[in-house]
Amino acid sequence: MVYIxxxxxxxxxxxxxxLAMSELAVVSARRGRLKAMADxxxxxxxxxxxLADDPGRFLSTVQIGITLVGILAGAFSGATLGxxxxxxxxxxxxxxxxxxxxxxGGVVALITYLSLIIGELVPKQIALRNAEAVASTVxxxxxxxxxxxxxLVWVLDISGKTILGLLGGRQGGDSSVTxxxxxxxxxxxxxxxxxxxxxxxxxxxxxxxxxxxxxAVMTPRHDLDLVDLSLEPAALLQTLQSSxxxxxxxxxxxxxxxxxxxxxxxxxxxxxxxxxxxxRTHVKPAPIVLDSMGAFDVLDTLKNSAAHMVLVQDEYGxxxxxxxxxxxxxxxxxxxxxxxxxAEPQAKEREDGSWLVAGAMPADELVELLGITAKRTAxxxxxxxxxxxAMRRLPKEGDTVDVGGWRFEVLDMDGRRIxxxxxxxxxxxHRAVKS
Numbered sequence: 001m002v003y004i005x006x007x008x009x010x011x012x013x014x015x016x017x018x019l020a021m022s023e024l025a026v027v028s029a030r031r032g033r034l035k036a037m038a039d040x041x042x043x044x045x046x047x048x049x050x051l052a053d054d055p056g057r058f059l060s061t062v063q064i065g066i067t068l069v070g071i072l073a074g075a076f077s078g079a080t081l082g083x084x085x086x087x088x089x090x091x092x093x094x095x096x097x098x099x100x101x102x103x104x105g106g107v108v109a110l111i112t113y114l115s116l117i118i119g120e121l122v123p124k125q126i127a128l129r130n131a132e133a134v135a136s137t138v139x140x141x142x143x144x145x146x147x148x149x150x151x152l153v154w155v156l157d158i159s160g161k162t163i164l165g166l167l168g169g170r171q172g173g174d175s176s177v178t179x180x181x182x183x184x185x186x187x188x189x190x191x192x193x194x195x196x197x198x199x200x201x202x203x204x205x206x207x208x209x210x211x212x213x214x215x216a217v218m219t220p221r222h223d224l225d226l227v228d229l230s231l232e233p234a235a236l237l238q239t240l241q242s243s244x245x246x247x248x249x250x251x252x253x254x255x256x257x258x259x260x261x262x263x264x265x266x267x268x269x270x271x272x273x274x275x276x277x278x279x280r281t282h283v284k285p286a287p288i289v290l291d292s293m294g295a296f297d298v299l300d301t302l303k304n305s306a307a308h309m310v311l312v313q314d315e316y317g318x319x320x321x322x323x324x325x326x327x328x329x330x331x332x333x334x335x336x337x338x339x340x341x342x343a344e345p346q347a348k349e350r351e352d353g354s355w356l357v358a359g360a361m362p363a364d365e366l367v368e369l370l371g372i373t374a375k376r377t378a379x380x381x382x383x384x385x386x387x388x389x390a391m392r393r394l395p396k397e398g399d400t401v402d403v404g405g406w407r408f409e410v411l412d413m414d415g416r417r418i419x420x421x422x423x424x425x426x427x428x429x430h431r432a433v434k435s
Contacts (some may be wrong), residue, residue: 009111012073013119016066021123022142023062025134026051033132044136047143051135060156061146073111182207205332208364214298215291216362216381217331218312218321226251227262229283233276240264247309249322250283258319261286261307286311291320295331298323331362353425356411359384359418370423372404383408384418402426 026048034052037045051058085107089099127134146153186203189195195203209217225243227236227250240248243264252259260283270277286307289298291314301310302325312320330336335346346361347369357366361383366372380389387408388394390401394416400409405426412420 009073010114010118012069013111013114016069016073016115016119017123018138019062019065019069020120021127021134022138023059024124025127025131025138026058026142027055028128029131029135034135037132037136042136044139045132047139048132048135051139051142051146056157056160057146057153058142060153060160061142061149064149064152064156065145070115073115201334202332204368205334208362208368209295209328209331211364212295212331212362212381213291214289214293214295214310214312214323215320217295217298217327218291218323219327220321221319224249224322227267227279228253229259229279230254231279233271236267236277236279237271240267247307247324249286249309249311249319250279257317258286258311259283261309288313289323290315295328299328302328355423357383357408357421357423359387359421367404370404370406372406383421387418387421 029048029052031049031052034045034049038049083103085103086096086100089103090096094102183204186195186200190197190200225239225245225248227239227248229250230253231239246264247261248264250259250262251257259280262279262282263284266282267277267279270282284307286309287301287305288311289301291312298310302308302323308325310323312323314320326336335344344358346358347366348356350356355370359382363381363383363386366383366386380386386403387401387410390403390408391399395401395410395413395418397410397413400407402408407424407426409422409424410418410420411422412418
């Protein structure tokens with residue numbers, strides 16, 4: 001008889017563990033994985049998603065089960081096991097006034113220990129290790145339990161929502177996923193080996209690209225090789241031969257505007273066939289986008305254009321630069337090697353922990369690299385622009401400014417452009433400019 005009583009007590013503890021495991025598994029399961037499993041034919045995953053969509057009903061069901069099991073386990077163990085142990089100790093010669101509290105205290109301590117280990121800690125660890133699989137397994141049973149206890153669950157659910165409303169809580173939480181959470185998930189995937197470091201870099205590049213306007217991914221005008229449509233044939237041929245690009249913007253000095261683009265091979269072929277060439281006959285139209293247009297919209301424009309190039313202008317119609325498919329690709333995977341040699345890294349860490357930073361480095365990449373706490377704005381898109389925004393004036397070599405816990409020193413100026421910066425971590429975060 002005593003073995004049956006022990007078996008009943010252990011069974012109640014196991015039921016408590018299953019309920020605790022089910023609660024944590026359904027709550028912590030990732031909806032994306034559950035949906036993928038449901039799309040693959042898993043009925044359990046679909047049931048788990050339905051439970052997660054109605055947390056009030058599900059949590060009330062679990063709490064009813066855990067409470068009832070706890071009451072039954074305590075009452076049963078005290079009424080049976082405690083009484084049996086009291087009798088055993090009393091028959092062994094221990095006075096009843098000592099045997100009874102010792103027996104009941106020992107039973108309570110043992111049941112509490114087993115409830116913590118078997119009924120809480122171990123099941124919850126199992127649920128956390130594979131939440132989606134556990135949730136899919138227990139969801140059908142929990143759904144059946146919810147239907148059986150529906151009247152009582154309804155009362156508890158309404159009562160909970162009423163009290164929550166009186167306390168000023170919202171009925172529904174914000175379930176949206178932020179960019180920071182996505183980045184954290186990608187970092188976890190890299191740590192676990194599910195995502196390779198190069199994959200993480202490309203995913204991060206795509207996410208950054210979605211936040212950039214055309215101005216942040218374009219090749220600026222001062223770095224362009226332009227074809228002057230008024231050039232003499234000899235000068236035109238020299239311009240084409242000195243350029244490494246296959247397509248060049250065509251500048252019309254008569255109208256002071258970009259007339260379109262010229263394919264270098266078309267003009268060179270004309271020189272080979274005829275000994276001369278009129279570049280105006282080879283001008284092709286190119287789409288024009290505003291500098292504020294999103295990078296993905298620019299990419300759509302590129303995909304729908306045979307020119308493989310878009311001209312970027314501001315609201316006043318002035319040419320600011322161009323965007324090519326290579327610019328988009330470099331924004332995702334980084335710079336490629338050119339005829340001049342390997343691409344120079346935009347940021348290089350030195351032995352003392354400081355960073356040598358190119359002024360043209362995208363500001364979002366710099367913020368992510370250094371963990372800068374300063375808020376990004378739409379006023380700048382490069383490291384040089386961030387420093388200029390902090391200084392609010394054109395700097396000189398040697399000027400410094402503190403931004404987000406880092407001190408930036410202007411090392412080199414290329415005319416009016418900041419070419420090189422030195423970033424050094426500072427302990428006190430404050431805005432200061434020294435010249």
